Amino acid sequence: MESYDVVIIGTGAAGLSAALYAGRYRMKTLAIGKEFGGETATAGVIHNYPGVMDVDGYDLMKIMREQACGVGSEVIDGEVTEVRRDGGCFIISANGKEYSASTIIFALGTKRRHLGLPNEKELTARGVHYCITCDGPLYTGKTIAVVGGGDASVKGVNLAGEYAEKIYLIVADTSLNAEPINLQQIEKLGDKVEILFETKVEEIVGNGKLEHLVLSKPLNGSTDLVVDGLFVEIGALPNVDLPKSLGVSLDSRGYIASDTMMKTNVEGVFAAGDTVNLFGRFKQDVTAVAMGAVAATSSYEYVKANGNVCIIHQRVAE
């Protein structure tokens, strides 16, 4: 079994930042991720990453991977199915193999929320979509709806504005919660975008293909809204199953609870990125990479202070 100072679970912005810093600390480092690049990879063009002019999110993640590998860290694709304690060590199962580590950094990110409506699953990719950067351009010249009031939905509308003929932005709240620069851009789209505040999607109707939505509030006298495509951008839920299985505590909102040095309640276990709520709703690449760097630093200090934790455990056992 290959042994590491730190195994980072997740290869998004937080995980790759942790891998870069851990590599520079000369720790033997492995980063494993189910979906390379995490949320950043599918975010489209990133306009606000300091030091880098407008860059595609996937390209930015490839640069981060190259940086991490350049200092000796290993970065691989794979789904971690189990993390368990074995004395002072952690055993990580992935890709049909096992790895051991003195410390763990959970950088698991989030999974996108769905509306939870009947028909939603059946009509996925048949009019209902969750990746506007991927599938939005297929609706060139068509009418679409985007549901969600956060920055991701506003950015999605701005992207779709290049292709779609008409966009309905369906927002449950009374206002949008997005970066002002993105709101300014949406205003430039003019009549192409119609924002429906205090409105929810109550039904998705279609047989083999999306036909129309049923809204909670009428628009022009009808709650039926005929659209060709629906893009769901209603936020995300943290991936916490693996940390929970290891006894890691969660906060009141269900995210991994950590201190400002990214330490969890479990010795040798650290966390970073969107699976932690350290900065509240403000979840950005800059916050993710900062948390990754701090988590790697804490992991390094832990390994430096404790040496090889497995050997310590063996000594105690003797």
Place this chain on the structure above:
Amino acid sequence: MRVDERKSVKNNTVIIYTTPTCTYCKMAKDFFKAQGVSYSERDVVSDLEARRVMIDKSGQMGVPVIEVNGEIVVGFNKEKLSTLLGLA
């Protein structure tokens, strides 16, 4: 890679249906390049006939759609592609 595996990779016919901004399409193309797999790309935004073919063959409108020797794979499923390409 053994010689017989190299031959099987070379003999595959791979078509990928993409949009210009699709990350999973880029991931799939990077995977093919890393494995030395040749592929043809169809941009379903600019090529309406390719879009029609993709929807007909896959029965849906998500990208990427990847055709390996006539078999359709929806999304970037590395394991399935590896099997179909004889890489597994």
